[in-house]
Amino acid sequence: MSAAKRVQQWATFARSWHIFDCKWQDPYESANIIKKYLMGLHKPIYHPMNDCGDVVVAINSRDIALRGDEWRTRAYFHHTGYPGGASWTLAWELHNKDPTMIIKKAVYRAMKGNLQRRHTMQRLFIYPGENVPEDVLQNVTNQIRQIRLVPTRLDQIPEEVTKTYPKVMDYPEDYVLK
Amino acid sequence: MAGLVRAGFSFAKTAIFSTSVRSIATTNPLHLREIHERVEGSTKIIEAVNVPSPRTELLIRAENLPTQDAAASTSEKPCYMCALGLDVKHTDVLIVSQFVRSDGCMLPRRITGLCRRQQKKMGKLVAMAQKAGLMINLTPSYCKKDPKKRKDHKKFNTYFDERTIFMKKIPKPVDKFKR
16 A cells, blocks of 8 residues: 555545534534534535544533423433332433533434444533533534524624614604613 | 484584594694704793604615516515515514514504505514513513513413414324324
8 A cells, every 4th residue: 555545545534623602502403413423424425333522512502592482391200110110300400410411412312322322422512511621622624514694682782783774663653662 | 213313423422522532733744753942041942853764774675676677567566575675584683673563562554554465474573572582671660571581381482383373274294203
């Protein structure tokens, strides 16, 4: 094997590290994206018996967003195995206890349940905030694009922009300004 | 006897409610105006000054846009939001905030001048933006401004799907991973 071919072989099978910002992202939508990178589905050389999955670092998992009333309607089920050992934890209760658990469970559930799944999950690092250890962050070479736009709050927009922004609604003549 | 009681009741009702609702004014009190106070010597003058609407200059209407459609000549005129045909999301706070009072409540239809459907839609968008905590400077004084300081499930980020606005029953999100 020539030197160039050897380098190409290393480059092909090297694990690359991706970072994903979970801020205002739906965990169940982003689990589909993260899954692709974890399993290596985005690579042309993918094969189920080919260990070509990448590493994903998910940050800001505390700031995930669920749709509508799902924080209080989605329940996570657990059974201890003993009679009466069933328990249902609501999504907001689980997120209070561990802000990384929802995204972890979503990615775990998005993948097919085979022997490889637990090993693939080892390559997912989740951090509740922006504080990522330096030795993890220095490996990152790619950022995964977010699915949803992070919304801007009205109080974060400067005053003159709010005032000079084109208006749609005008007050009628007989309106008392409040 | 019953008639007498009813007549007495209606008299009492008019006596109570008509006085509380009635407002006496020498001039038309409802105008786009501000109240100014100034002191001249020993007299204090309180006057209401008509002010031009701050929005008139920046107003955008479909009929003023260069790309005007031929559909405008039909008999039934659409309301200004229908005519503009904007796809407003609840995250477009600069548009949604034009339809609220200073305490964040949706303005009624007699003030917004929208059609019924658009009024309903804008009202829901306002509610969505408030629940998502995107307009925290337009809230009542007793409101916990920062969404992170709210209770239980309300303190976490929530997003909404605008397609659910006119649905009778909101379907649960499809669980693609269910086996």
